[in-house]
Amino acid sequence: MITLTLVFLATLALGVPIAFTMGMASAAVIWKEDLADLLVVPQQVFAGLDSFPLLAIPFFILSAELMTGGRLTDTLLRFAAACVGRARGGLGHTNIITLTLFSGLSGSALADxxxxxxxxxxxxxxGGYSGAYGAALTAATAIVGPIIPPSIIMVVYALTDNSVSVNGLFIAGVVPGLLISAALLGVNHWISVKRGYRGVDSRPPFREFVSLSISAIPALLLPVIIIGGIHGGVFTPTEASAVAVFYALVCGLFFYRSLALSALPGILVRSCVMTAAVMLIIATSNSFGYVLTVLQVPQAVGEWIGTLGLSAIGFLLVVNIFLLLFGIFIEPLPGVMILVPILAPLAASMGIDPMHFAIVVIVNLTLGMITPPVGGLLFVTQVVSGESMGRIVKELWPFLAAQIAILLLLTLVPGLSVWLPHAMGYAK
Known part of the structure; x- marks a missing residue:
């Protein structure tokens, strides 16, 4: 275990990509401890990808790229601005509403x-907003992407923990995602009042508003089609991702007529690159998980937590603190692959609803994407804004505090996560 920890932390500190970090740490332990032949590493890597449901990941990535390539962003942006643009802090509200709507298409915070x-x-x-403020608000809102369906992280979580289903998690993420967006709207309004950030000066004519609403409907129907089709038994989650690609292609080519055929090769290349990065993490995390299992790490952690005598709520609070610290250094996807096999059985043994625990873990690890100093979303928005990281982080704190408050609420009130999926038949 010492070798595993040292190699993992050392390679991570050197800036080695997380996929290679997990693979190198696994190989080092297997070789040093003579746990098995080193051939087990490529075998586990292959086994990590030998899963039909994983096909949903490249299809969801491709559908998001097709929607973006079809300039769907412009449609959603105009629709959101028409809805909330005139309110105090209207452009900030437009930011939040647009990214919340787009999260139902992409499933990726970085893409948003x-x-x-x-x-x-x-x-x-x-429009007169501080560049650092716009960057901080964008980063804070983008984390809704992996929470509102469809979500790549939820697909991977369901493959890691068999006690939850992909569609159950999709439905469970709706209310938490909307709560986070609502909290951000409140913080943006409060700050806008203090600083005098105003909305747009004019409201669109009624006929224009109706036209914008109608044009946004096809895009907004995508998550409805995905969830409704899976829930109705029309198609599986994997098949739903292929349907999403076809639907996005039809919308871009025939409805919006903004997707050029010449753009398709570039869209396919970007989708392949993103898919390769995600799949490599999944593959090497399987070998990492194999080593953890052979070293009996889950059992050791379970025995240690058992000695603490924690209640279910106490366990969740401890897990939250641990994940918030863990998420500072590790991205959500490898975090799920590494920690869920250890923590999910412990939560189940304490009577915690698996779906409730899944949402707590996903929201918590996603917050790590905006937690300094490593938060990936902060670097994306910094490049766009050209602001210093220090100024962006200073503007971020009110939004991060609101999101942690929502996380605590989700932890203490399980019904916020599980009521909707349980009402639709996805009970534990």
Whole structure:
């Protein structure tokens, strides 16, 4: 265990990508401790990818790229601005609403921040908002991407923990995602009142508002089709991801007529690169998990937690603190692959609803993407804004505090996460 920890931390500190960090740490332990033949590493890497449901990941990534390539961002942006643009802090509200709507298409926080988030940041700066404030708000809002369905992290979580289903997690993420967006709207309003950030001067005519609403409907229907189709038994989650690609292609080519055929090769290349990065993490985390199992780490952690005599709530609070610290250094996807096999059985043994625990873990690890100093979303928004990291982090704290408050609420009130999926038949 010491070798595993040292190699993992050392390679991570040297800036080695997390996928290679897990693979190197696994190989080092297997070789030093003579746990098995080193051939077990490539075998475990292959086994980590030998799963049909994993096909959902490249399809969801491709559907998001098709929607972005079809300039769907412009449609959602105009629709959000028409809804909330005139309110105090209207451009900030437009930022939050647009990214919340787009999260139902992408499933990726980084895609939201780099795509529509970059456009809205520039608009906010031109509208008189601080560049650092726009960057902080965009980063804080982008974390809704992996929480509101479809979500790549939820697909991986369901493959890691068989006690929850992909569609159950998709439905469970709706209310928490909307709560986070609502909290951010409140913080943005409070700050806008203090600083005098105003909304747009004019409201669109009623006929224009109706036209914008109608044009946004096809895009907004995508998550409804995905969840409704899976829930109704029309298709599986994997098949749903393929349907999403077809739907995005039809919308871009025929409905919005903004997706050029010449753009498709570039979209496919970007999707392949993103898919390769995600799949490599999943593959090497399987070998990492194999080593943890052979070293009986889950059993050791379970025995140690058992000696603490924690209640279910006490356990969740301890897990929250641990994950918030863990998320500072590790991205959500490898965090799920490493920690869920250890923590989920412990939560189940304490009578905690698996779906409730899954949402707590996913929200918590996603917050790590905006937790300094390593938060990936902060670097994306910094590049767009050109602001210093120190100024962005200073503006971030009120939003991060609101999100941690929502996380605590989700922890203490399980019904916020599980009521909707249980009502739809996804009980534990």
């Amino acid at each position: 921040a780099a795509g529509p988030g970059a456009v809205i940041q520039r608009m906010m700066k031109e």
